[in-house]
Amino acid sequence: MKKLEDLQELISKAVTKLSFPLHPAELYEPLTYILSIGGKRMRPALLLMACDLFGGDVDEALAPALAIEVFHNFTLMHDDIMDNAPLRRGRTTVHEKWNQNVAILSGDVMLIEGYKLMMQVKDRLLRPILDIFNNTAVGVCEGQQIDMEFEQRTDVAINEYIKMIRLKTAVVLGGALKIGALIGGAEIKDAELLCNFGEHLGIAFQLQDDILDVYGDPEKFGKQVGGDIISNKKTYLLIKAFELADDKIASDLRALINKKDFDNEEKVKAVTDIYNELDIRQYAETEVHQYADKAFKALDEINLPEDHKQYLRDFADGLMVREN
Amino acid sequence: MKKLEDLQELISKAVTKLSFPLHPAELYEPLTYILSIGGKRMRPALLLMACDLFGGDVDEALAPALAIEVFHNFTLMHDDIMDNAPLRRGRTTVHEKWNQNVAILSGDVMLIEGYKLMMQVKDRLLRPILDIFNNTAVGVCEGQQIDMEFEQRTDVAINEYIKMIRLKTAVVLGGALKIGALIGGAEIKDAELLCNFGEHLGIAFQLQDDILDVYGDPEKFGKQVGGDIISNKKTYLLIKAFELADDKIASDLRALINKKDFDNEEKVKAVTDIYNELDIRQYAETEVHQYADKAFKALDEINLPEDHKQYLRDFADGLMVREN
Numbered sequence: 001m002k003k004l005e006d007l008q009e010l011i012s013k014a015v016t017k018l019s020f021p022l023h024p025a026e027l028y029e030p031l032t033y034i035l036s037i038g039g040k041r042m043r044p045a046l047l048l049m050a051c052d053l054f055g056g057d058v059d060e061a062l063a064p065a066l067a068i069e070v071f072h073n074f075t076l077m078h079d080d081i082m083d084n085a086p087l088r089r090g091r092t093t094v095h096e097k098w099n100q101n102v103a104i105l106s107g108d109v110m111l112i113e114g115y116k117l118m119m120q121v122k123d124r125l126l127r128p129i130l131d132i133f134n135n136t137a138v139g140v141c142e143g144q145q146i147d148m149e150f151e152q153r154t155d156v157a158i159n160e161y162i163k164m165i166r167l168k169t170a171v172v173l174g175g176a177l178k179i180g181a182l183i184g185g186a187e188i189k190d191a192e193l194l195c196n197f198g199e200h201l202g203i204a205f206q207l208q209d210d211i212l213d214v215y216g217d218p219e220k221f222g223k224q225v226g227g228d229i230i231s232n233k234k235t236y237l238l239i240k241a242f243e244l245a246d247d248k249i250a251s252d253l254r255a256l257i258n259k260k261d262f263d264n265e266e267k268v269k270a271v272t273d274i275y276n277e278l279d280i281r282q283y284a285e286t287e288v289h290q291y292a293d294k295a296f297k298a299l300d301e302i303n304l305p306e307d308h309k310q311y312l313r314d315f316a317d318g319l320m321v322r323e324n
Numbered sequence: 325m326k327k328l329e330d331l332q333e334l335i336s337k338a339v340t341k342l343s344f345p346l347h348p349a350e351l352y353e354p355l356t357y358i359l360s361i362g363g364k365r366m367r368p369a370l371l372l373m374a375c376d377l378f379g380g381d382v383d384e385a386l387a388p389a390l391a392i393e394v395f396h397n398f399t400l401m402h403d404d405i406m407d408n409a410p411l412r413r414g415r416t417t418v419h420e421k422w423n424q425n426v427a428i429l430s431g432d433v434m435l436i437e438g439y440k441l442m443m444q445v446k447d448r449l450l451r452p453i454l455d456i457f458n459n460t461a462v463g464v465c466e467g468q469q470i471d472m473e474f475e476q477r478t479d480v481a482i483n484e485y486i487k488m489i490r491l492k493t494a495v496v497l498g499g500a501l502k503i504g505a506l507i508g509g510a511e512i513k514d515a516e517l518l519c520n521f522g523e524h525l526g527i528a529f530q531l532q533d534d535i536l537d538v539y540g541d542p543e544k545f546g547k548q549v550g551g552d553i554i555s556n557k558k559t560y561l562l563i564k565a566f567e568l569a570d571d572k573i574a575s576d577l578r579a580l581i582n583k584k585d586f587d588n589e590e591k592v593k594a595v596t597d598i599y600n601e602l603d604i605r606q607y608a609e610t611e612v613h614q615y616a617d618k619a620f621k622a623l624d625e626i627n628l629p630e631d632h633k634q635y636l637r638d639f640a641d642g643l644m645v646r647e648n
Contacts, residue, residue, distance in 0.1 A: 026469060078429070104402055104428060109466075112465070137436045138433060141429055
């Protein structure tokens with residue numbers, strides 16, 4: 001089995017070789033630009049990994065893997081407009097570097113380029129793979145819409161939150177694995193089990209991310225600790241806290257959220273104290289384990305040699321144990 | 325052969341029956357809304373017409389025809405944001421009725437829904453039809469980008485203008501005809517000739533539209549006469565006028581364009597006088613006829629019974645002779 005890092009490296013190199021038309025320059029330059037910003041290339045690497053695990057030729061899965069990366073970056077380009085984000089990974093976002101119209105239209109053509117890359121599969125797999133891609137793409141749009149609606153709402157329930165992160169984050173992981181498995185020669189049943197593995201793992205990963213934002217080791221966790229608290233982001237922790245809080249605590253929490261003038265450190269400490277009082281971290285970790293368990297159960301059922309399954313278990317463990 | 329009006333009617337009915345998911349409502353309601361605004365449904369009707377002309381079953385072409393209409397409306401939804409347009413056919417645009425983020429994201433999901441509909445073809449045709457659809461979609465994005473760039477430029481040449489209207493308007497007509505022909509059972513060579521017919525006719529039609537804006541009978545022409553002049557739109561007429569003008573006339577024309585405070589009627593008359601002085605109408609009509617001739621030449625070569633070709637000639641004549 002190929003190492004995940006090697007597959008990520010393979011994708012990174014292939015991304016730099018992706019070429020788009022030269023004209024109109026303002027339409028295509030943003031595609032090359034946003035793809036150059038980088039990232040871990042996890043989604044396309046998972047697609048290659050799935051292909052490899054089922055004994056397929058990784059080269060045959062390269063164009064579809066790039067399709068997933070191009071699609072992912074299309075969503076980033078449009079999400080950055082919607083979120084009014086000036087920076088992505090420290091680099092100027094497309095709508096800031098060019099303008100908003102460029103970011104809309106370049107994003108559109110990027111989605112189409114994603115389809116063109118995804119179509120570079122054998123005829124036999126064209127329809128099933130495009131069906132998966134369509135469902136994945138629709139899911140991501142639905143997830144983004146639900147996420148935007150959450151910003152205006154104060155009554156988000158845990159199950160709604162899980163649905164949102166499943167759509168916005170997890171379905172792409174599941175879809176990438178499923179497509180890779182099919183290219184590798186997997187039976188549809190096994191491809192679907194691998195998809196379930198990916199989706200559940202994706203949810204567990206996102207919940208873990210919510211925990212790490214508050215309880216992560218600042219040395220190891222790449223982001224500012226408490227960033228979600230400072231920006232009042234509706235995470236699992238905040239939603240669960242409101243679910244469990246009595247009137248007094250709920251009103252304290254609401255006051256902290258609505259306060260316009262605050263010291264970041266004090267706010268993070270005050271909200272974390274409430275989380276601690278309500279044992280939120282434990283609830284969240286229980287939920288993480290439940291989704292990880294679901295992922296591992298799906299994995300157990302896949303018809304693959306034991307060492308291949310162990311590879312996936314090790315991958316999942318590596319993904320989840322990021323710091324504590 | 326089925327009448328074009330009947331095919332347009334068939335599409336109009338099918339559009340009202342298109343159903344999208346109910347949730348998230350803000351994501352999908354704009355799709356139904358913009359599709360309900362209507363229009364002549366010319367693009368999807370042409371797809372059905374092409375299928376019918378080659379002896380195919382129109383029902384089999386219905387989903388791909390709807391795909392073309394859904395795709396077209398996706399481009400309208402995003403173009404309206406880029407153009408900052410408050411109204412479309414007298415109805416509030418999506419970004420005005422909801423907000424800009426909704427219009428971006430609903431447009432994105434609409435493009436994906438277009439692909440889903442376009443995939444409802446026989447396996448044998450899936451790849452060739454999606455290839456045509458991809459090329460069409462990319463062309464429209466390129467055309468829109470070039471059109472936006474024209475707004476900032478003062479040196480647009482006639483051949484650039486023709487390229488822009490070909491991409492922005494004509495390739496969809498050609499693509500729709502080509503897809504319909506293939507579904508109807510046409511040989512690829514004949515489908516391509518029909519595509520050429522559609523593209524050239526589309527260019528001729530757009531040039532005709534530029535002429536009618538200035539010289540059309542206000543009773544018969546649906547828009548305000550001189551609208552392009554009032555808004556300084558770079559049409560064939562304006563570009564040609566700058567090409568032919570001597571220094572004195574060019575400077576007069578530039579003064580009219582740059583004037584901030586003007587009476588609409590006076591401006592239209594002054595610019596039209598310049599067009600008349602330079603015989604711009606004749607140049608434009610010559611160009612219209614050249615593209616119409618190219619369309620008819622492609623048509624002549626198609627392997628279809630003579631009465632079918634006559635049907636297409638009558639259709640083209642009906643399209644071009646709209647008022648004068």
